[in-house]
Amino acid sequence: VQLIIAEVEPSSEIVNDDNDILFYDHYDDPPVTKDRICSKIAGRCGLDIPNCLAHCRAFYPQKVLTKPLNSSTLLPFATSFIFSVAPIKKVLPGHGFAFIFTPSRGVNGTTSAQYTGLFNYTNEGNPNNHVLGVEFDIVQNQEEFNDINDNHVGVDINSLRSLSSHDAGFWGGKDDNEFKVLKIKSGENYQVWIEFIHSRLNVTMARAGQRRPRVPLISINVNLSGVLMDETYVGFCAATGRLIDSTKILAWSFSNTNFSIGDALVTDNLPSFVPRKGWFSGAKAIAVGVTSVVCLLIIGCGCVVFFILYRRNKAAEETEEWELEYWPHRINFEEIHAATRGFSEENVVVVGGNKSVYKGVLQGFEVAVKRITQEREGMQEFLAEVSSLGRLKHKNLVGLIGWCKKEKGNLILVYDFMNNGSLDKWIFECEDGKMLTWKERIQVLKNVSTGIQYLHEGWEVKVLHRDIKATNVLLDKDMNARLGDFGLALMHEHHGQVASTTKVLGTLGYIAPEVIRTGRASTMSDVFGFGILVLEVICGRRPIEEDKPGLIEWVESQMVLGQLHNAVDERLKAKGGYPIEEAERLLHLGLLCSNSDPSVRPIMRQVVKMLEGEM
Template sequence: MHTKLRRFLALLLLHLHGLSPRATAAGAGDGQFVYNGFAGARVDLDGMAVVEPDGKLMLTNVTSQLKGHAFHPSALRFHGAAKNGTAAARSFSTTFVFGIVSEYVTVSGNGLAFFVAPSKNLSSASPSQFLGLFNAGNNGNASNRVFAVELDTILNPEFRDINSNHVGVDVNGLVSLDAKPAGYFDGTGVFRNLSLFSGEAMQVWVDYDGQAAVVKVTLAPAGNPRPTRPLLSVPLDLSPVVNETAYVGLSSSTGPYRTRHYVLGWSFALDGTAAPPLDYAKLPKMPPRVSSKRGSRALDVALPVDLPLVALALIAGAAFLAWRHRFRYAELREDWETEFGPHRFRYKDLFLATDGFNGKRLLGVGGFGRVYRGVLRDNSNTEVAVKIVMHDATKQGEGMKQFVAEVVSIGRLRHRNVVQLLGYCRRRGELLLVYDYMPNGSLDRWLYSDHDGPRLGWAQRLRVIRGVAAGLLYLHEDWEQVVVHRDVKPSNVLLDAEMNARLGDFGLARLYDRTGGGPQSTHVVGTMGYLAPELAHTRRVTPATDVFAFGSFVLEVACGRRPIDHRDDGPSALLVDRLGLLCAHPLPAARPTMRQVVQYLDGDAELPDPPPAYQSYTVLAMMQNEGFDSYAISYASSATTAGATSSSDLSGGR
């Protein structure tokens, strides 16, 4: 009886986790292989990597600061016929299905990568941000002879990552040659965001054309047709990079957050042949989300078994599901939060509103965190945007109370050019901010070349500038307290259904009484290119610092150029040195107020000429006690030290 009970409970747990005890075979050939699952497959594993009974390859488990690798066991010949007198890298194609499961909605324990390396010995590689491929000493060295495609889920400033949810092409290190936010172009050409660590299965295709010397990377939800337009297309000759014979593999690593990295299937082919298609029917499944259907599945299994065992199993299953339910919706709530009343949302309501923070509802990702579209399942059916960031480690106790008090106070803002902050929620290490949903997204995607839709005309751009100016005037002068936004930039300006501009993202905003002198910050926060030069030595935020950012914003909207233009042929050029708008004057006292700005825009006052002694932002900043160079270095250092979840980079920056 005890044996039957143990066997039944084991089967029940398998069904509760969506597993089935089936094996999957793998085949291999000369320069070609396919693994439809990994049960019984001949792959070499290293570190934490294991093959689970149902055939899932788990590269890393929830243990922090460790790494895992899986290699095709045989070395492959990557150099073929001579090209211009030298051996040329052969074309190749690979595809694999993966899934990343994190216990947090906001952060993951780093990502995973496909790689080509000269050896299977990666014992010197570091975990965490190095993805188990490199270490601090050899990252970027040409002697590594490593090509990789990274699926990265952490923003690391030292690698110049674009956000915490991107795909990049790497050579010999983790500063990507090119990277794009994770997603895909659907059949109509519309870009769809994907959350790499949503727990959902996704498929990657990597194709190298040796003749054209280009790498193409494509991403899509598993089971979807392969998109015709790749996510990345990077000019790259791998001939001087990869060895004549090399190994192909998959690598991942964990950081401080509890994360599992899975691979469900993998195939590869050399010489321009497309990677063999994966048989989705044979692939193991990702652990499913908890759903109400599990009780019926457990009952289906239990019917053939003795009734006492059925009762025991149902009790055990119900207890397990109740524990999972309570754990999933657990919140962090303290007594002092009762005073904030309706501004506090239940985590369960936000979870249901976003379909469990489903990757298909992802609106955007940056250093600030992740934003999901949701519909509150109450009588209102209100559309909302839910932004999830990690708790700032410095905001504990009274500090967190003050921060939440400011969030709730900002929630009382009412203006047609300010996004309504509806409230907040706290859960473990996460802070959730709930905003009105803006259907036309952020302004930056309408300004730059990666947007496929129509561009904004001059009349629309002027209307946007006027709207942001009106919103800042309300924050600075027309509300009961002074609100300094501290992060005015196109990615924080949202467009409603009528294309009206609304200033949003108050994650860095600070407010103070009109009799006060303004808050002082211990370190610079915001986005480089929009930061006023006086912050380098005063550390004091004022309405004038917002005016400077607004000046950079105006120039950016007018010119379609970012405030810091990174050039390959020389040093970065500051947009404010190219045009020098009055708002971006390096002297705070010389900048107009937002009321004057609105008067200029409405034609109620004449815009004055810059004074004859006007000096550029960079020149004057370097004349101050702390020059621009030390300012930029201190900012970069604080961002690197604090990491991607600190307040210094919650704004992301694009």
């Protein structure tokens, strides 16, 4: 077996603390910027032993995290690699290879031949393996593993009996309904994309250099929480038996945050491992010559047409030089256009102000696509903030997937889609039967508070949201709350100056008094916004309503009268009631957070402890 992972030149190595891996081969020197994470793979593995049982593994040298610290939620990941499986002359090819997550880099407990260097006869199917693999199999073993054929891709969990498998190939054609087979063992270079997010695993493949297919080859829901260890190795394994092949990994990327990192892999000038065939002669040579001339004429005409269309579209989508710095999260406009069915009115979710939000399906995942009209002045700064915020990953924040700038002054942002919409629709604008219960409301506040604490303390820089309110809290399919809409967010160093702005931005009723006076935002102004959120969630009232006193003043008046429990949403009595003591404690917390004096307000770490009953 020959499993070769080419190393990058030392000059092109960059290493950081994130689970980001991106390496290139020797065949073409890639551009390297501060955002392109490059690293060598541990060890070169090259064995070529005819008629011998052999297996080989190659991994990234350090273990990668699969879960955030002190969390049971699995991190998403995106990986892409380019491979070639070439036959050996006069020998039948086998057995392919697999991309794997495994707790051990060693070969103990693994064997060659049909077990692909992944398992052996005794541990095959053992749930204690803690192995996730995506196999590229070129030998059919129906008796042991129920293989569908001798040219398939399969998702394996602790066993080579695939959870899901499909003929190797891709979906293409006008409506993505034409399946085209790719022969794994042909020696051709193929690119693979594997992504996992929100329990959905997608596997896609195509010829290296071709545009990524829109429809995944395999797309399944899978629970990996009991499969992957908190830290695990990631890499490749391959094996031969009496059947022999040569497997080469030419380029590889892996990230927990950047789902477009695979686009950075170099696909030009790669070596070819397709077995050479003899020259044509006689009548075949003439036929080939005539066919070649015709093909050249067709290609020439096509180039002329392409050039005309390219010149026509260049003006519409001109890339400005400063944009290149923020490449990791840029998405092709055509992909977004297709995902929303041409920004169809049927896909509109929200319309208001300077933005419209569409529901779409991008690379097999449901997404929310927001179109924003942004003033040209400050576009670069705004995009810098957006691109940086795309690196924020927390279970209680709405994830930014990417951005696109089709025309000057217009931005498109792509987010995770939240199936159950915004919080206000479950408190203010719903029938009593769909209204959130007391328990659900408390869980929402806990979710949002931990999200804000992460913004303030859990990242490399301090992030101020500046627009915390019910409409910016979104609920996913499991009714977990996530804080979204970072359109007004600011970042500054943890020990730097408090962020300031020349404009008072935010939503009336949620803006802290000191921000109105000074124009300076801080973590304490975010705490104020959260305090208002607590009051409106518990009271079922907006902070400002026509012909009614302000929410803070009204709750304070009830407290003065000794009737604070009367401020709780009356509709909750029909939803199973609520503990009066806990309700009053939370109303006190809301008033404390929304105190007019920022020095009196607690920090978010204290707020989280108060909600958990630890203070």
